[in-house]
Amino acid sequence: MAALTPISRKPLSLVLPTVAAAGAILGLFVGTANGSGLMGIIIGAAAIAGLAFVYTQVLKNEKLAKWISIVGMAALGFVLGGIPAAIIGALAGWFYSWFIYWLYEGRYRQRLLPYLTPGQVLWHYGFRVICGAIFIFLITPILVVMPLSFNSQDFFTFTPEMLRFEAEGYSLKHYQDFFTNNEWQRSFKNSLLIAPIATIISVSLGTLAAIGLSQSHVPGRRAIMAILISPMIVPLIISATGMFFFYAQIGNWMEGTLGFNKNFVGYVKVILAHAVLGIPFVIITVTATLVGFDRSLTRAASNMGADPVTTFFRVQMPLILPGVISGGLFAFITSFDEVVVVLFVGSASQKTLPWQMFTGLREQISPTILAVATILVGISIALLITLEFLRRRSERLRGMTPQ
Amino acid sequence: MTLTKTLLTTTALTVAAGAVAAEEMTIVSWGGAYTKSQKNAYHDPYSEKTGITIINDDSSAEAVAKLRAMDEAGNVTWDVVDVVAADALRLCDEGLAMEIDPDTMLAPAPDGTPASEDFGDLLVGDCFIPQIVYSTTFGYRTDLVGDTPPSKICDVFDTETYPGKRSLEKRSINNMEWALLCDGVAKEDVYDVLATEEGQDQALAKLGTIKDDVVWWSAGADTPQLLADGEVVMGSTYNGRLFSVIEEQNQPVAMLWDAQVFDLDGWIIPAGLSDERKERALDYIMFATDTQRLADQAKWISYGPARKSSAPLVGKHADLGIDMAPHMPTDPNNAANTFLYNYEFWADYRDDIEAKFQAWLAQ
Numbered sequence: 001m002a003a004l005t006p007i008s009r010k011p012l013s014l015v016l017p018t019v020a021a022a023g024a025i026l027g028l029f030v031g032t033a034n035g036s037g038l039m040g041i042i043i044g045a046a047a048i049a050g051l052a053f054v055y056t057q058v059l060k061n062e063k064l065a066k067w068i069s070i071v072g073m074a075a076l077g078f079v080l081g082g083i084p085a086a087i088i089g090a091l092a093g094w095f096y097s098w099f100i101y102w103l104y105e106g107r108y109r110q111r112l113l114p115y116l117t118p119g120q121v122l123w124h125y126g127f128r129v130i131c132g133a134i135f136i137f138l139i140t141p142i143l144v145v146m147p148l149s150f151n152s153q154d155f156f157t158f159t160p161e162m163l164r165f166e167a168e169g170y171s172l173k174h175y176q177d178f179f180t181n182n183e184w185q186r187s188f189k190n191s192l193l194i195a196p197i198a199t200i201i202s203v204s205l206g207t208l209a210a211i212g213l214s215q216s217h218v219p220g221r222r223a224i225m226a227i228l229i230s231p232m233i234v235p236l237i238i239s240a241t242g243m244f245f246f247y248a249q250i251g252n253w254m255e256g257t258l259g260f261n262k263n264f265v266g267y268v269k270v271i272l273a274h275a276v277l278g279i280p281f282v283i284i285t286v287t288a289t290l291v292g293f294d295r296s297l298t299r300a301a302s303n304m305g306a307d308p309v310t311t312f313f314r315v316q317m318p319l320i321l322p323g324v325i326s327g328g329l330f331a332f333i334t335s336f337d338e339v340v341v342v343l344f345v346g347s348a349s350q351k352t353l354p355w356q357m358f359t360g361l362r363e364q365i366s367p368t369i370l371a372v373a374t375i376l377v378g379i380s381i382a383l384l385i386t387l388e389f390l391r392r393r394s395e396r397l398r399g400m401t402p403q
Numbered sequence: 404m405t406l407t408k409t410l411l412t413t414t415a416l417t418v419a420a421g422a423v424a425a426e427e428m429t430i431v432s433w434g435g436a437y438t439k440s441q442k443n444a445y446h447d448p449y450s451e452k453t454g455i456t457i458i459n460d461d462s463s464a465e466a467v468a469k470l471r472a473m474d475e476a477g478n479v480t481w482d483v484v485d486v487v488a489a490d491a492l493r494l495c496d497e498g499l500a501m502e503i504d505p506d507t508m509l510a511p512a513p514d515g516t517p518a519s520e521d522f523g524d525l526l527v528g529d530c531f532i533p534q535i536v537y538s539t540t541f542g543y544r545t546d547l548v549g550d551t552p553p554s555k556i557c558d559v560f561d562t563e564t565y566p567g568k569r570s571l572e573k574r575s576i577n578n579m580e581w582a583l584l585c586d587g588v589a590k591e592d593v594y595d596v597l598a599t600e601e602g603q604d605q606a607l608a609k610l611g612t613i614k615d616d617v618v619w620w621s622a623g624a625d626t627p628q629l630l631a632d633g634e635v636v637m638g639s640t641y642n643g644r645l646f647s648v649i650e651e652q653n654q655p656v657a658m659l660w661d662a663q664v665f666d667l668d669g670w671i672i673p674a675g676l677s678d679e680r681k682e683r684a685l686d687y688i689m690f691a692t693d694t695q696r697l698a699d700q701a702k703w704i705s706y707g708p709a710r711k712s713s714a715p716l717v718g719k720h721a722d723l724g725i726d727m728a729p730h731m732p733t734d735p736n737n738a739a740n741t742f743l744y745n746y747e748f749w750a751d752y753r754d755d756i757e758a759k760f761q762a763w764l765a766q
Binding site: 154243266348366 | 459464480622
């Protein structure tokens with residue numbers, strides 16, 4: 001976007017209080033880390049405001065001011081907290097020198113429409129700051145876990161060695177533990193076995209149910225729908241208790257009367273329980289896609305001699321596929337993340353990854369859990385990227401432009 | 404279609420593999436370093452000897468509730484369960500644990516002493532097979548306590564000399580006794596005083612003096628984490644956890660061996676197993692509680708073996724090579740001033756005092 005608005009220098013009465021407020025935020029963090037938050041706020045505000053005055057009224061050389069801030073604040077950071085603080089200091093120096101000139105020269109107006117009132121300008125930037133803050137609030141807990149998983153100690157602690165960026169503070173031993181420890185490996189394999197099968201069952205049954213329930217002639221379809229999605233609404237612990245007794249009976253019957261292997265029966269129980277939990281998600285997403293589905297297409301297909309099964313697979317399925325896939329993803333994640341039901345229904349041979357993480361957290365706070373969490377985040381990101389890539393590809397093939 | 408076929412084949416293979424798998428047995432324990440020590444000392448040698456696969460279930464913390472539910476559903480999936488003595492007594496009373504005859508079901512000592520004498524007083528109840536003696540005691544940060552480190556249990560209540568947070572278990576057992584001891588009650592009178600309404604109030608009042616400085620823990624791993632973080636100055640936990648923090652993790656932490664409370668942990672076999680499973684469980688128990696095996700466990704964790712005949716065999720730590728005997732709660736230097744935990748008292752008063760304690764906590 002080209003510059004829209006002619007810019008002019010702003011008076012110090014606007015610049016100084018604003019940069020002082022920004023300085024106070026940095027001061028709060030530095031001050032808290034060094035003993036007194038209040039002192040930090042005052043010193044930070046005064047220091048940045050003073051800096052702004054000197055830069056704009058005395059120095060008047062932006063490039064020089066920028067380098068002075070970066071080097072100066074990096075040095076200050078180094079004195080207070082070593083290399084990590086020096087890096088943060090350099091970044092802060094760059095930011096504050098940029099911020100001072102951005103305000104003073106009035107550049108913040110440059111890309112905005114010329115007729116905006118000061119209130120609208122403030123909201124324009126305030127809105128972005130709030131969005132950024134929410135984003136940080138959501139993502140920080142996930143990001144904090146990642147460096148901790150490379151801890152060389154067996155505790156959830158940022159050690160002094162880690163904070164000084166020394167090599168001996170970091171290690172891959174928790175990852176090694178995950179890949180070599182039988183318990184983790186077995187639970188990982190169990191999760192990889194249980195989740196896909198449960199997903200396939202939920203997707204098949206859920207899609208069929210959604211299609212059936214979308215026909216207007218089905219009697220009592222609202223009631224049926226309510227019952228089918230009830231596992232999503234009833235508190236999980238209650239479903240789990242019920243399932244425990246229900247599947248215990250089925251399991252006894254399968255073992256006793258049908259003579260199946262105990263282990264096999266255990267997997268069947270957990271898979272069925274997880275399928276039940278996944279079905280509501282599939283029903284809801286598929287029902288939502290069916291709303292936009294044109295019924296005359298099925299009539300046209302049968303008009304041309306296709307039987308209902310062919311019609312379903314050749315006409316209806318491709319059109320509602322996005323709903324089916326996203327429902328399937330939800331079902332997969334439900335099973336993959338589920339800990340309560342499997343604790344009740346499963347026995348130790350069916351221990352899944354969340355179960356192992358749960359007991360690990362309770363009995364032994366081991367960073368292996370963090371290593372696993374990091375790996376799972378990686379897998380999720382890879383999965384989402386693949387899906388997005390496939391979606392764009394199929395849209396390109398269908399001649400649409402990716403959105 | 405190829406994908407579907409591959410998936411189906413893999414599934415079928417997995418199921419088939421499960422069907423022909425060797426004999427399995429599920430052993431329930433506490434998880435973490437403790438299960439690891441059992442795996443090294445008992446499970447691995449046993450699997451090697453018999454070919455039976457052992458599956459670990461880390462559910463001992465809720466063993467009583469889970470066994471009850473399994474019993475009600477008529478589907479007990481556990482073969483051998485590791486519980487503390489108090490839980491074993493409860494399970495035994497409810498008929499959920501099998502009764503044991505020590506002299507026929509447990510191995511005698513190498514010199515021929517029958518198991519009932521070798522375990523001695525530790526055989527509490529009819530179902531409990533003792534395995535280790537552990538103690539609940541305090542650890543403190545050596546760098547946060549100044550020049551005179553705490554040496555007495557009452558230093559826990561002294562927030563002037565040792566300012567900072569302490570961690571205590573979120574339940575009445577042990578805390579009430581320690582509070583009374585530090586409020587001037589003689590050791591032998593503690594349970595008499597605690598049996599009275601006034602005595603319970605006295606204990607809570609003493610705990611009230613440090614309530615603002617207490618972090619309450621519920622899992623054994625909490626205090627080690629809090630100590631490693633420096634969030635607490637001192638905290639109570641099981642002595643094996645503290646050993647791991649001090650010796651294996653090299654944290655600036657030391658033990659406070661005063662008024663440590665002894666307790667027992669061991670096995671039970673659930674009642675009502677099929678004959679085949681019962682036989683297997685008994686065979687495992689016979690193997691895992693013999694003199695050498697119990698002494699072996701002490702190579703990986705600093706809990707004292709329950710057999711008298713095992714004590715001389717306790718050797719060095721498997722990885723660190725340090726002598727384990729001085730780290731045992733039963734070592735004479737550590738056991739100079741111990742506190743005997745009264746099972747009968749807590750069996751009778753637990754529900755009342757615990758309710759009162761939790762109500763006090765919530766205030």
